[in-house]
Amino acid sequence: MPQPDILVIGGGPAGLSTALHLVQDAPHLTSRILILEKARYPRSKLCAGGLVLDAEVILQRLGLDVSEVPHVDADNIHFDFESKGLNLHIPRRHALRIIRRDEFDNWLAEKARERGIEIREDVTVRNMIPDGAGVTVETSQGRMRANIVIGADGSNGVARRCIFPNAPAHTARLLEILTPTRPHRPSDTTPNFSENGGGREGGAYFDFFPIPDNIAGYVWDFPTQINGEAMRCWGIYDTNLLATENRPQLKDPLAKEMSRFGFNLDDYEIKGHPIRWFSPRNQMSVPRVLLVGDTAGADPLFGEGISIALGYGVIAAREIEDALQRNDFSFYKYKLRVLKSALGQTLIVRWFIASVIYALKWRWFQILLWRVMKPVVAFAGWLFVVNWGKRL
Numbered sequence: 001m002p003q004p005d006i007l008v009i010g011g012g013p014a015g016l017s018t019a020l021h022l023v024q025d026a027p028h029l030t031s032r033i034l035i036l037e038k039a040r041y042p043r044s045k046l047c048a049g050g051l052v053l054d055a056e057v058i059l060q061r062l063g064l065d066v067s068e069v070p071h072v073d074a075d076n077i078h079f080d081f082e083s084k085g086l087n088l089h090i091p092r093r094h095a096l097r098i099i100r101r102d103e104f105d106n107w108l109a110e111k112a113r114e115r116g117i118e119i120r121e122d123v124t125v126r127n128m129i130p131d132g133a134g135v136t137v138e139t140s141q142g143r144m145r146a147n148i149v150i151g152a153d154g155s156n157g158v159a160r161r162c163i164f165p166n167a168p169a170h171t172a173r174l175l176e177i178l179t180p181t182r183p184h185r186p187s188d189t190t191p192n193f194s195e196n197g198g199g200r201e202g203g204a205y206f207d208f209f210p211i212p213d214n215i216a217g218y219v220w221d222f223p224t225q226i227n228g229e230a231m232r233c234w235g236i237y238d239t240n241l242l243a244t245e246n247r248p249q250l251k252d253p254l255a256k257e258m259s260r261f262g263f264n265l266d267d268y269e270i271k272g273h274p275i276r277w278f279s280p281r282n283q284m285s286v287p288r289v290l291l292v293g294d295t296a297g298a299d300p301l302f303g304e305g306i307s308i309a310l311g312y313g314v315i316a317a318r319e320i321e322d323a324l325q326r327n328d329f330s331f332y333k334y335k336l337r338v339l340k341s342a343l344g345q346t347l348i349v350r351w352f353i354a355s356v357i358y359a360l361k362w363r364w365f366q367i368l369l370w371r372v373m374k375p376v377v378a379f380a381g382w383l384f385v386v387n388w389g390k391r392l
């Protein structure tokens with residue numbers, strides 16, 4: 001195998017964004033970048049596929065138009081507690097664009113290839129050993145040396161484990177289910193069941209009702225599509241922040257929510273995957289190796305990670321360009337660079353909010369937050385949680 005200068009482990013949004021930004025900022029580096037991807041595109045990735053505005057902003061700045069990818073637009077996002085709460089609507093545009101990850105990641109990889117970036121599929125990285133002069137990477141297709149390695153292999157990846165074998169992992173647990181828009185075996189005795197989806201068509205729903213039962217997260221219900229057919233994506237997110245308390249089985253609140261709309265959870269395939277989330281204590285680099293995306297830490301509040309992964313790519317690319325210019329690959333200021341950026345600021349705010357709102361698990365507090373204080377919550381969210389992409 002030829003020896004790449006800049007090796008990216010993992011061709012998801014974080015790895016592809018890093019490579020695309022490097023090529024945009026420093027085109028002379030194009031032939032020096034290699035992405036290793038263990039799967040073959042279009043590969044499946046468990047994800048609800050909700051793209052927030054910030055993801056679109058970052059892609060636009062790369063000259064990419066995500067509307068080329070099959071999608072469903074949700075006009076409203078509802079943040080509810082027990083079915084009532086805050087409704088977020090952005091005038092003259094969609095509030096959330098929902099893509100399928102096999103299609104989105106395949107599209108992004110195609111764009112990277114069109115810009116001359118080499119992606120080698122079906123190559124699994126097994127181990128990585130940095131030393132003073134470079135990094136030795138062991139893969140399913142042999143050993144290689146690289147000058148710089150970017151660990152972008154997701155929440156279960158090897159890159160982080162190789163460089164930080166004993167670091168604490170903050171991981172959320174998630175379950176996801178895809179259903180048609182109407183149940184297979186509708187039960188018309190269900191209060192919210194109706195032929196058109198219980199009045200929920202066109203909106204994306206988050207309901208935080210499981211928090212008082214020590215599930216530090218929410219249940220979601222998004223519109224989506226598969227091969228052009230309208231579907232619904234249901235799921236549950238638990239940060240695990242209340243893991244020391246007694247909790248019901250994760251699928252119980254999800255089954256409860258689905259049954260309100262006439263769906264029986266047991267009629268559908270259920271899949272699970274963790275998300276490694278950001279904490280200010282997460283380590284993000286060692287000399288010659290940078291982590292991006294879930295490997296470095298996704299959003300703890302909602303488990304939102306696509307825009308975050310794209311954002312890490314912007315910062316990692318700048319860090320690598322500076323390192324090459326200075327011929328200094330210590331990357332000792334990379335984490336500071338992340339924390340000081342608009343991405344880092346939103347991650348810190350989200351980590352703080354998650355630590356507070358999931359710890360204050362009383363029903364009355366959640367009602368106060370999502371129903372009574374909703375103008376304050378909406379304003380604070382708009383100011384501190386979203387809209388960071390433009391400032392990156």
Ligand SMILES: Cc1cc2nc3c(=O)[nH]c(=O)nc-3n(C[C@H](O)[C@H](O)[C@H](O)COP(=O)(O)OP(=O)(O)OC[C@H]3O[C@@H](n4cnc5c(N)ncnc54)[C@H](O)[C@@H]3O)c2cc1C
Nearest residue numbers: 010012013014038047048049050125153154293294305306
């Ligand atoms: C159930 C669920 C629902 C979600 N819903 C949303 C949502 O609606 N909106 C949102 O923004 N985020 C969502 N997320 C989070 C989002 O999926 C992740 O944050 C995002 O995929 C992170 O991107 P990444 O590039 O860091 O990692 P990944 O997307 O995981 O990409 C990692 C890549 O590395 C490859 N890889 C892994 N190991 C190796 C190896 N050893 N060698 C070579 N290649 C390797 C993988 O095949 C993959 O292509 C959800 C996550 C889950 C689990």
